[in-house]
Amino acid sequence: MALIDDILDLAATPAHLLPQNAMVKARFSLLDWMTCGLSGLDEPVAQKIRAFAENEGGANQATTFGGILAPARLAALVNGTTAHALDFDDTHFAHVGHLSVGIFPAAMAMGEALDAPLRDVIAAFLLGAEAAIRIGVQLGAGHYNLGFHQTATAGAFGATVAVGRLMGLSHAQMRQALGLCSTRASGLKSQFGTMGKPLNAGLAASNGVECAQWAALGITSADDGLHGPQGFFSTHHASPDSEAPLRDGFLFEDNLYKLYACCHGTHAMIEGLLSLGVPFDQVAHIELRTNPRWLAVCDKKSPRTGLEVKFSYGWLAGMALRGDDLGDRGVYTDALCDDEALAQFARNVHVSGDNTQTDLQAAGNVLMKDGTSLPFHHDLAAPMPAEVLRAKLTAKATSLLQAQGAALWALEDQLTDLTAADFWKHAAL
Numbered sequence: 160m161a162l163i164d165d166i167l168d169l170a171a172t173p174a175h176l177l178p179q180n181a182m183v184k185a186r187f188s189l190l191d192w193m194t195c196g197l198s199g200l201d202e203p204v205a206q207k208i209r210a211f212a213e214n215e216g217g218a219n220q221a222t223t224f225g226g227i228l229a230p231a232r233l234a235a236l237v238n239g240t241t242a243h244a245l246d247f248d249d250t251h252f253a254h255v256g257h258l259s260v261g262i263f264p265a266a267m268a269m270g271e272a273l274d275a276p277l278r279d280v281i282a283a284f285l286l287g288a289e290a291a292i293r294i295g296v297q298l299g300a301g302h303y304n305l306g307f308h309q310t311a312t313a314g315a316f317g318a319t320v321a322v323g324r325l326m327g328l329s330h331a332q333m334r335q336a337l338g339l340c341s342t343r344a345s346g347l348k349s350q351f352g353t354m355g356k357p358l359n360a361g362l363a364a365s366n367g368v369e370c371a372q373w374a375a376l377g378i379t380s381a382d383d384g385l386h387g388p389q390g391f392f393s394t395h396h397a398s399p400d401s402e403a404p405l406r407d408g409f410l411f412e413d414n415l416y417k418l419y420a421c422c423h424g425t426h427a428m429i430e431g432l433l434s435l436g437v438p439f440d441q442v443a444h445i446e447l448r449t450n451p452r453w454l455a456v457c458d459k460k461s462p463r464t465g466l467e468v469k470f471s472y473g474w475l476a477g478m479a480l481r482g483d484d485l486g487d488r489g490v491y492t493d494a495l496c497d498d499e500a501l502a503q504f505a506r507n508v509h510v511s512g513d514n515t516q517t518d519l520q521a522a523g524n525v526l527m528k529d530g531t532s533l534p535f536h537h538d539l540a541a542p543m544p545a546e547v548l549r550a551k552l553t554a555k556a557t558s559l560l561q562a563q564g565a566a567l568w569a570l571e572d573q574l575t576d577l578t579a580a581d582f583w584k585h586a587a588l
Contacts, residue, residue, distance in 0.1 A: 163385045166290045170320045170333055174282045181409040183545050185285040192242055192259040193586050194556040196224045199244035204354035208240045221268035222583040231268040232368040238264035240361030249416045250423050252518055254295035255303045258288045261314030261363030266321040270579030277582050278575045283324040291317025292410040301397030311346020311359035318367020326371055336374035341384025341391040418551050419485040421469035424453040427521035429479045431537035439481040444507045447523040451512030458510050465491035473505025486558045
């Protein structure tokens with residue numbers, strides 16, 4: 160089956176056939192997306208994109224973080240950008256990108272414009288996210304290594320599926336929408352470290368809204384925008400004839416969530432060290448083994464800013480064992496770089512590349528001052544019971560938003576009874 164046919168069949172999946180485990184994670188993603196968006200309100204890029212929306216104006220169709228009303232495609236742009244401003248949102252490592260920030264803003268904006276039940280919005284998100292993952296997996300690491308940001312590229316196709324589903328596009332219209340998205344999807348890694356990175360998420364969302372609306376109006380496109388002649392794959396793939404196989408089932412079930420406000424590549428180490436429960440001042444030395452790809456990302460030996468601390472195994476190891484709240488973005492101050500206790504601790508953390516460790520794993524040994532050696536290992540891909548993940552994400556929201564975060568997660572049992580517009584009223588108070 161051609162990939163586009165697989166995506167079209169996926170988009171038409173009846174809601175009652177969606178896997179329950181995937182639906183639970185989709186609800187978690189909605190609440191985590193809202194947490195990240197509310198937390199990112201005051202970030203400079205969020206303020207600037209809201210100003211852009213206010214200056215442009217238009218139909219009051221959908222709510223944005225910050226409370227202004229805007230056309231659906233403009234609300235999607237604002238909300239995707241804002242929710243990715245902190246880079247604290249969920250990640251799918253097979254897709255090589257962030258799903259919620261590119262797809263939920265599109266689904267929520269169209270859901271609100273259509274006064275749709277929130278349960279339909281969540282189902283549309285799940286199908287859009289699954290489409291984005293399947294496209295992202297087949298684009299592969301080669302697409303990412305060429306310089307494309309899959310949150311924005313594959314994510315735009317996912318947003319298109321989600322919005323098209325809510326709009327009730329026919330099979331033929333959805334094909335046209337995906338074809339239009341193939342000429343619209345964009346996003347480069349060269350934007351990393353600038354406001355352009357969170358904007359990429361907003362672009363994915365707004366592209367999805369626009370492409371679905373264009374198809375509904377009868378605007379035509381290439382029949383197969385993915386694998387057709389000079390389509391997205393042949394123009395954006397390092398080796399378009401070499402594709403990763405897709406396993407059965409919903410790949411979205413592997414979605415992961417950031418529980419710490421630092422690079423996701425450090426999280427396996429943090430979890431492994433925390434599992435030992437050893438006191439900070441009794442550690443003599445740490446040997447850490449991690450996938451070699453992370454060495455160029457997360458092993459800053461002498462961070463100069465709070466931002467660089469987020470990419471320093473040594474500093475983060477010390478902070479984790481010292482009991483610092485790594486989920487509090489306010490912890491990562493420039494003053495940390497002058498913390499002599501952390502600097503000394505970091506000098507005793509030795510990091511090496513180990514090809515036996517996946518992107519999601521870390522292993523090593525902690526040598527205590529009394530001579531005891533304690534091995535540790537953690538795999539972020541290991542299944543986590545839903546109740547444990549729920550508790551961790553609630554704690555994250557509470558750390559970021561205090562009482563508002565706890566109240567947000569208290570809405571979980573009510574989600575299927577709300578409309579998209581109701582959810583904004585309850586969640587953004």
